[in-house]
Amino acid sequence: MTEKIAIIGSGLVGSGWAIVFARAGFTVDLYDSADGTAAVARDLIAQRLSDLKAFGLVSSVEEVLDRVSMAPDLRSALSGAIYAQESAYEQVDVKRDLFSQIDAAIEPATLVGSSSSGIPSSAFTGHVGCRDRVLIAHPVNPPYLAPIVELVPAPWTRPDAIKAVRALMERVGQSPVEMTREVEGFLLNRLQAVLLMEAWRLVEAGLATVEDVDLTIKHGLGLRWSFMGPFETIDLNAPGGVADYARRFGPLYQSIAASCSEQRVWSEDLIARVEQQRREKLPAEDLGKRSAWRDRKLMELAKRRAEQF
């Protein structure tokens, strides 16, 4: 008998998770508190599986889809599940209420990961009995194409729960990273935050266009970061490795960082300027088409990754 995963909240993120687990051979039960959402999700999953099939990233749409069911209620979704992935709306009180319901229905051995992208789980699990089995398991969208998943324990999360969720994520082909404790934004959105804040600042100061900032990353830093990450990049950029690099360039980076440490809110005027520059490159009516293009590019990257490892 195959093991079962509960997907709680079946919007874009939840249905993406369903593909990750079903593709790896697990039985998946979808539940969403909003009527009809789980059925929509199943159609969306079928369509995404067809795209993946076209890229050779799944061998059979039907085989994977057959493992995905809609659960009539939370209790049956959780029944017999070894793991539940919670992907509800990202608002503390929504998640708090949902975790009360999960706590009332969950079996003793089921572990829970929350897809929260920035709110630490201690903000919404402190009141429930199962809290020592809950942690953050934050994916990048779509999780079946971008393998990273951030595992972040609350102060009360049991170490063996972290270990088991890590092993599960590796088993389904994801790349788990672990934080030792909670911090707003976790790793991914903290790193994105500082880069975005500087990118917006450069545009606000009139130093460069939105397009030129994008080109600088995609034809410059992003090339290396896409297969190495920032530490390995600098480790290879000085003859003596990262320590040599840090001593050579640390003062420059610290000076730059000091010069942009003033924090500014993105004004409506600035947002309008960025929006205008983007719309000149990509009219609003083409956003959907371009998102489909992005997903095909991610599929090509996933395909090459699959071939190489």
Added chain:
Amino acid sequence: MTEKIAIIGSGLVGSGWAIVFARAGFTVDLYDSADGTAAVARDLIAQRLSDLKAFGLVSSVEEVLDRVSMAPDLRSALSGAIYAQESAYEQVDVKRDLFSQIDAAIEPATLVGSSSSGIPSSAFTGHVGCRDRVLIAHPVNPPYLAPIVELVPAPWTRPDAIKAVRALMERVGQSPVEMTREVEGFLLNRLQAVLLMEAWRLVEAGLATVEDVDLTIKHGLGLRWSFMGPFETIDLNAPGGVADYARRFGPLYQSIAASCSEQRVWSEDLIARVEQQRREKLPAEDLGKRSAWRDRKLMELAKRRAEQF
């Protein structure tokens, strides 16, 4: 008769530039003030061209190499050149002295780009007559694989000089981006600086390992940034585009950025910790081998880019 480019300073960066121009059909004259350096550079260029040939990125090693000569002195390197790329050691007084020499030998129509990665050109060209034809043209190493080049004018750089260098860079297949005025670190190293500072801070705080920070970028953010850049990424991550995204997530990013705005110098203790974690992944004796691996990966990416555009 083919047009000629002068390469002044023929270390790693200068010899990389020689490939960019010779590959595009220009005659290239190499000059370096250190005896024997230009000859070493020509051997290095020959070896790199063989690697490029193996990836189908140049059609003939000999044809390209035949266009590269060593000039006996600065004057003959500059003689008849439409453009000179200066890639001397990055120190203000070294570059100041060199620009005095360039100014004494340069012909009236020759433009000059400096490979300086962080020092604005106004710091070393204010004293020379040709200063209105000099600007920053900062590449990513190696420039024949990473196409970005940052063009940054000094206050006295003529607009038509910027325009002409931009056109030249496009002609040789680079991706020029332009800053409207000087700022320390330009675009690329400013964006790298803020991300690196936060990466080091996360490791210093014991929140995550060096390896997990690298995984977060290479299996998460770096995937999208490698073909879209940060603005297009967020433009596609909210239903209403970048303005919608800014209103939804701006407060989160601003809160994160505020929490890491304290600037810290990388202590020797922290450098030692990062160095140790890197050396566990990659022993010092394998740095060269891994750099060769990185260059092959960049060649694969360049090959795919060449096929797509």
